[in-house]
Amino acid sequence: MSQNPYADDRGNKDASITKPGPGPTLHRGAIPAERPETQSAFLIGDQMTGGYGGGADILHDCTIAVDAGEIAVIVGPNGAGKSTAMKAVFGMLDLRKGSVRLDGQDITALSPQDRVKAGMGFVPQNNNIFTSMTVEENLEMGAFIRRDDIRSTMEQVYDLFPILRDKRRQPAGELSGGQRQQVAVGRALMTKPKVLMLDEPTAGVSPIVMDELFDRIIEVSRTGIPILMVEQNARQALNIADKGYVLVQGRNAYTGTGKALMEDDEVRRSFLGG
Ligand SMILES: Nc1ncnc2c1ncn2[C@@H]1O[C@H](COP(=O)(O)OP(=O)(O)O)[C@@H](O)[C@H]1O
Numbered sequence: 001m002s003q004n005p006y007a008d009d010r011g012n013k014d015a016s017i018t019k020p021g022p023g024p025t026l027h028r029g030a031i032p033a034e035r036p037e038t039q040s041a042f043l044i045g046d047q048m049t050g051g052y053g054g055g056a057d058i059l060h061d062c063t064i065a066v067d068a069g070e071i072a073v074i075v076g077p078n079g080a081g082k083s084t085a086m087k088a089v090f091g092m093l094d095l096r097k098g099s100v101r102l103d104g105q106d107i108t109a110l111s112p113q114d115r116v117k118a119g120m121g122f123v124p125q126n127n128n129i130f131t132s133m134t135v136e137e138n139l140e141m142g143a144f145i146r147r148d149d150i151r152s153t154m155e156q157v158y159d160l161f162p163i164l165r166d167k168r169r170q171p172a173g174e175l176s177g178g179q180r181q182q183v184a185v186g187r188a189l190m191t192k193p194k195v196l197m198l199d200e201p202t203a204g205v206s207p208i209v210m211d212e213l214f215d216r217i218i219e220v221s222r223t224g225i226p227i228l229m230v231e232q233n234a235r236q237a238l239n240i241a242d243k244g245y246v247l248v249q250g251r252n253a254y255t256g257t258g259k260a261l262m263e264d265d266e267v268r269r270s271f272l273g274g
């Protein structure tokens with residue numbers, strides 16, 4: 001049995017022992033530009049404004065960020081711009097205003113491929129695997145930027161998601177929804193990212209499979225990879241989140257610790273089903 005690097009104890013803390021830190025734990029409306037805890041984040045899309053092509057702006061001064069060792073979760077209604085904000089951070093959108101920084105470097109001008117080289121792993125909401133290729137070919141494709149030996153990383157992915165080892169010769173399109181999401185996350189891990197961005201990793205799976213995926217995501221974060229994640233299962237996601245963002249119509253509506261958001265009456269009523 002090879003050692004599983006995703007199973008050690010470093011990195012992210014359990015959300016139940018998250019420190020509230022100084023100052024308010026919940027912030028309403030736009031994010032003040034000077035907020036130091038956001039400014040020093042490991043990955044930040046900072047006050048992003050922009051839309052698709054020449055179309056109207058979808059994002060308005062929108063800020064999303066994740067700190068080292070943390071899980072940050074973005075929630076909000078359908079069409080709020082959650083995926084658009086993730087695409088903007090990944091460089092798939094031309095921003096009219098704002099910037100993206102990774103580990104202290106301004107990467108606003110980098111292409112998505114160069115952002116991968118700089119350490120970003122991104123699992124988009126749709127079309128995140130090659131269905132006609134085998135599981136193993138998907139993982140190999142994920143490592144496209146690497147020139148070194150990828151086998152130990154592949155073993156780490158198989159240790160994290162053992163079912164993928166069993167199914168490595170099967171076309172990914174034949175797998176269940178939850179298994180496909182494992183392929184997608186595994187593919188992103190093949191570049192050995194410094195930060196992982198996931199857009200609705202539990203879309204369309206049963207509650208049991210969702211819990212299982214969340215456990216694996218926590219495991220990844222404990223290896224020291226910060227996670228910036230969009231989730232429709234808002235309550236469950238905020239439960240494992242160090243930081244949460246509620247987006248509404250392309251704007252920051254509420255920001256706080258996962259705990260503060262879950263305890264806020266207005267957030268509960270409007271976004272968590274009471
Ligand atoms: N490729 C695209 N081209 C033009 N508009 C888009 C595109 N993708 C999304 N939009 C629009 O951007 C807005 C936000 O969508 P999206 O970011 O997908 O929301 P969410 O992920 O929060 O459900 C919606 O009004 C949607 O119609």
Ligand SMILES: [Mg+2]
Pocket residue numbers: 082083084125
């Ligand atoms: Mg979306």
